[in-house]
Amino acid sequence: MNHPTAAINGLYTDFYELSMAQALFMEGRHEEPACFDYFFRNYPFSGNYVIFAGLQTLGQALKYFLYDEDSCKALHELGFDPAFIAWLSNHPPSITIEAPPEGTIVFAQTPYVQVRGPFAHVLLAETLILNILNFESLIATKASRMKDALLPGQVLLDFGLRRAQGFAGFHASRAAYIGGCDSSSNVWSAVQYGHPAGGTHAHAWVQAFEAEDEAFRTFAKHFTGKTVLLVDTHDSLREGIPNAIKIAREMEASGKQLFGIRLDSGDFTRLIPQARQLLDDAGLRHVKIVVSDNLDEHRIRALNALPVKADIFGVGTKLLAADGSPALNGVLKLAELNGRPVMKRSDNPEKITLPGEKQLWRISDDGVPVGDYVSLSWEGRPPEDGRKYAALRTESFQSGSSLPRTDLDVVRSRVQTQKELFRTFLNTSNEQAAYPVTISNNLKDLQHELLQKKQ
Amino acid sequence: MNHPTAAINGLYTDFYELSMAQALFMEGRHEEPACFDYFFRNYPFSGNYVIFAGLQTLGQALKYFLYDEDSCKALHELGFDPAFIAWLSNHPPSITIEAPPEGTIVFAQTPYVQVRGPFAHVLLAETLILNILNFESLIATKASRMKDALLPGQVLLDFGLRRAQGFAGFHASRAAYIGGCDSSSNVWSAVQYGHPAGGTHAHAWVQAFEAEDEAFRTFAKHFTGKTVLLVDTHDSLREGIPNAIKIAREMEASGKQLFGIRLDSGDFTRLIPQARQLLDDAGLRHVKIVVSDNLDEHRIRALNALPVKADIFGVGTKLLAADGSPALNGVLKLAELNGRPVMKRSDNPEKITLPGEKQLWRISDDGVPVGDYVSLSWEGRPPEDGRKYAALRTESFQSGSSLPRTDLDVVRSRVQTQKELFRTFLNTSNEQAAYPVTISNNLKDLQHELLQKKQ
Numbered sequence: 001m002n003h004p005t006a007a008i009n010g011l012y013t014d015f016y017e018l019s020m021a022q023a024l025f026m027e028g029r030h031e032e033p034a035c036f037d038y039f040f041r042n043y044p045f046s047g048n049y050v051i052f053a054g055l056q057t058l059g060q061a062l063k064y065f066l067y068d069e070d071s072c073k074a075l076h077e078l079g080f081d082p083a084f085i086a087w088l089s090n091h092p093p094s095i096t097i098e099a100p101p102e103g104t105i106v107f108a109q110t111p112y113v114q115v116r117g118p119f120a121h122v123l124l125a126e127t128l129i130l131n132i133l134n135f136e137s138l139i140a141t142k143a144s145r146m147k148d149a150l151l152p153g154q155v156l157l158d159f160g161l162r163r164a165q166g167f168a169g170f171h172a173s174r175a176a177y178i179g180g181c182d183s184s185s186n187v188w189s190a191v192q193y194g195h196p197a198g199g200t201h202a203h204a205w206v207q208a209f210e211a212e213d214e215a216f217r218t219f220a221k222h223f224t225g226k227t228v229l230l231v232d233t234h235d236s237l238r239e240g241i242p243n244a245i246k247i248a249r250e251m252e253a254s255g256k257q258l259f260g261i262r263l264d265s266g267d268f269t270r271l272i273p274q275a276r277q278l279l280d281d282a283g284l285r286h287v288k289i290v291v292s293d294n295l296d297e298h299r300i301r302a303l304n305a306l307p308v309k310a311d312i313f314g315v316g317t318k319l320l321a322a323d324g325s326p327a328l329n330g331v332l333k334l335a336e337l338n339g340r341p342v343m344k345r346s347d348n349p350e351k352i353t354l355p356g357e358k359q360l361w362r363i364s365d366d367g368v369p370v371g372d373y374v375s376l377s378w379e380g381r382p383p384e385d386g387r388k389y390a391a392l393r394t395e396s397f398q399s400g401s402s403l404p405r406t407d408l409d410v411v412r413s414r415v416q417t418q419k420e421l422f423r424t425f426l427n428t429s430n431e432q433a434a435y436p437v438t439i440s441n442n443l444k445d446l447q448h449e450l451l452q453k454k455q
Numbered sequence: 456m457n458h459p460t461a462a463i464n465g466l467y468t469d470f471y472e473l474s475m476a477q478a479l480f481m482e483g484r485h486e487e488p489a490c491f492d493y494f495f496r497n498y499p500f501s502g503n504y505v506i507f508a509g510l511q512t513l514g515q516a517l518k519y520f521l522y523d524e525d526s527c528k529a530l531h532e533l534g535f536d537p538a539f540i541a542w543l544s545n546h547p548p549s550i551t552i553e554a555p556p557e558g559t560i561v562f563a564q565t566p567y568v569q570v571r572g573p574f575a576h577v578l579l580a581e582t583l584i585l586n587i588l589n590f591e592s593l594i595a596t597k598a599s600r601m602k603d604a605l606l607p608g609q610v611l612l613d614f615g616l617r618r619a620q621g622f623a624g625f626h627a628s629r630a631a632y633i634g635g636c637d638s639s640s641n642v643w644s645a646v647q648y649g650h651p652a653g654g655t656h657a658h659a660w661v662q663a664f665e666a667e668d669e670a671f672r673t674f675a676k677h678f679t680g681k682t683v684l685l686v687d688t689h690d691s692l693r694e695g696i697p698n699a700i701k702i703a704r705e706m707e708a709s710g711k712q713l714f715g716i717r718l719d720s721g722d723f724t725r726l727i728p729q730a731r732q733l734l735d736d737a738g739l740r741h742v743k744i745v746v747s748d749n750l751d752e753h754r755i756r757a758l759n760a761l762p763v764k765a766d767i768f769g770v771g772t773k774l775l776a777a778d779g780s781p782a783l784n785g786v787l788k789l790a791e792l793n794g795r796p797v798m799k800r801s802d803n804p805e806k807i808t809l810p811g812e813k814q815l816w817r818i819s820d821d822g823v824p825v826g827d828y829v830s831l832s833w834e835g836r837p838p839e840d841g842r843k844y845a846a847l848r849t850e851s852f853q854s855g856s857s858l859p860r861t862d863l864d865v866v867r868s869r870v871q872t873q874k875e876l877f878r879t880f881l882n883t884s885n886e887q888a889a890y891p892v893t894i895s896n897n898l899k900d901l902q903h904e905l906l907q908k909k910q
Binding site for chain 2: 007074318
């Protein structure tokens with residue numbers, strides 16, 4: 001059973017990275033030490049935070065980011081130079097990545113990942129780095145937003161693999177679990193990353209029987225987990241729920257308990273209270289109501305504003321395909337080359353980059369984060385000002401080396417702990433409440449100096 | 456160099472498929488012959504058509520959809536029954552898929568793919584089938600919509616791999632090419648599927664030099680394709696374009712020609728005419744203007760409404776992540792089991808399914824498609840009524856067998872040919888102009904009969 005990252009090779013890149021790497025090679029500049037910053041420009045989902053995720057996946061993928069015989073042959077056919085191809089095949093990428101731990105809350109325009117290595121190597125790996133970090137961070141953030149819409153005790157299930165964007169499904173559920181899902185239907189992801197897998201049954205199961213009660217009875221007989229019956233195949237209120245109640249009684253007679261019913265269509269504002277009433281009237285207060293059908297954080301919040309609530313929300317399409325903001329616009333920008341700090345001036349002031357090799361600090365006051373601080377690496381630890389400065393990029397690894405296996409539950413807890421710390425900030429919908437990111441005076445001076453310089 | 460589908464195994468499925476398959480196994484019903492319909496419910500992107508894509512990818516992936524030793528071990532750890540696991544490992548899925556050729560224009564609520572096989576096998580493969588067909592069809596459709604916004608002679612380039620949803624990038628560019636992109640930056644996809652790869656250079660290239668003209672000169676010296684210079688790293692109008700003009704003249708002196716300049720930021724409504732003017736004034740009318748920066752069909756259309764046009768559009772994020780409708784809501788619904796037609800009645804009239812094993816016909820009048828027609832399989836060819844009925848599902852393959860390799864250029868031409876035939880229909884923005892899909896009287900009768908039946 002291959003890891004999905006095993007499908008990666010050095011061709012998983014943009015054509016222009018290879019063109020540039022080859023031109024650098026021709027100039028003898030391909031091994032100049034380069035330092036790039038990764039950051040994203042705008043918040044997805046009209047939000048004000050992002051959950052950083054994908055670092056472990058990136059570490060695994062980089063191990064396979066190589067030019068083997070077949071990919072060299074392909075490059076030859078594309079017209080690349082034999083000497084350049086030989087260099088590629090003999091020099092596996094040797095880049096160093098420094099980043100916050102997965103599950104860290106991060107903010108826009110802040111260079112929270114640094115990539116260093118031979119110039120050509122970083123360029124070649126750029127596409128892969130962006131592809132993985134952008135995507136997992138996006139999905140973790142979407143899941144976190146859905147989790148934000150839950151009330152205490154409510155549960156969030158990821159059902160989205162079928163609507164994930166193709167093989168994005170490999171990692172979508174991993175990120176969804178990091179962000180706040182309690183369980184996933186994605187068996188592959190659960191097995192690979194060790195998070196819980198679960199699910200109910202489909203309409204096809206009910207259709208496979210002449211009568212719905214027989215379908216429920218048979219499922220309850222064989223299913224060894226928490227039995228949830230899907231009650232909307234024919235008519236939820238008049239057939240599905242009464243049949244589920246009947247089976248719940250039969251289960252009780254044999255010492256088992258029905259865990260829940262699932263509603264997958266119809267008007268939930270009407271169905272949830274009526275379903276609750278039917279169950280309660282039958283003495284089945286413990287039976288949970290699971291709802292699923294194109295839910296997102298907005299619909300969950302609307303349902304939770306009504307007097308009678310569902311217990312469990314199954315989310316799929318809108319979570320795993322990141323409805324609302326289907327891409328995080330993370331970029332990788334050159335900051336220093338061969339010891340020379342560089343920047344992009346740009347016509348667009350917001351596209352001006354921060355030059356030089358930098359360090360990133362999270363400032364806290366009495367344990368509460370109050371801002372991030374960007375300084376130049378040579379500055380070292382910021383001077384004491386009564387607040388605490390903690391380095392944010394505490395993870396570091398080299399491509400090809402083994403990144404220690406991440407325990408997803410640790411990552412997931414980190415998200416929740418941080419969200420608690422950032423609570424006031426994250427809950428505000430006030431545009432003015434952008435998290436403050438400040439830059440050091442030395443960095444400001446350097447930026448100013450390079451802005452002045454006519455290139 | 457592995458094919459990405461080689462990362463697939465039998466665990467790439469939803470947990471409930473395994474639960475249901477196991478329960479069927481316990482009942483001795485897992486090998487009952489089943490027939491499922493694939494269709495999507497609503498049009499993505501507020502459009503009125505979808506380009507069918509992903510069939511070749513699905514055929515390749517199904518070959519790997521197996522339960523090997525490692526995945527059986529994982530299933531054992533998840534608590535599945537040893538006898539069931541043994542059946543899985545000894546019985547590779549044997550399902551038959553009938554579908555239109557890739558590149559066919561298809562319509563909502565129309566069962567255009569049929570999946571038949573042992574009940575448990577179809578259930579297990581359901582997630583993979585939906586995952587692949589939904590995604591590639593979605594991206595092909597988005598690309599087609601972007602192509603619809605082009606004027607004759609304009610070119611569409613796919614630059615999106617870095618913003619694709621994770622490993623969705625494996626197939627996103629394949630689908631984008633099918634739908635209408637002329638070239639892709641995605642080297643891996645181009646090599647695997649044989650479509651053209653291309654690109655320009657990045658801002659980092661310009662930053663790597665003390666002076667922009669030196670960066671351009673060096674790139675032009677080494678790049679062997681159509682040289683396009685990215686002019687917006689510092690100041691497009693005052694530095695980038697004048698420098699590109701300078702290099703174009705130097706190139707001409709050595710018998711080469713600059714192909715284009717690329718604008719990647721700023722106000723294109725102002726920059727395109729000014730750039731054109733600067734180039735034309737320099738006698739460089741042949742130099743193309745490439746624009747890129749979060750473009751989609753709407754922005755392309757708006758730019759094309761202005762007097763001076765760009766020549767080439769580089770699209771990325773909004774294409775490969777399917778901005779606007781990030782998932783196609785395709786479903787697989789049981790239609791017949793063990794010779795018994797079944798349907799889902801549902802509280803929601805639009806979720807009522809079409810029962811029975813069916814055939815699908817495209818009706819044309821004087822060569823122009825005028826509607827699709829769904830009948831029961833036993834009905835055979837529809838009676839003559841002066842119009843032509845062509846079977847739409849002409850492709851058929853069994854899981855595990857080799858699907859003939861698709862020539863993407865054939866698929867791509869099919870899209871364009873069909874769009875020409877459907878032209879009047881596709882161009883209308885009138886909600887009433889839904890493409891007519893009718894069902895046979897026998898199918899209507901069967902549906903009516905099953906609706907009446909109290910289960």
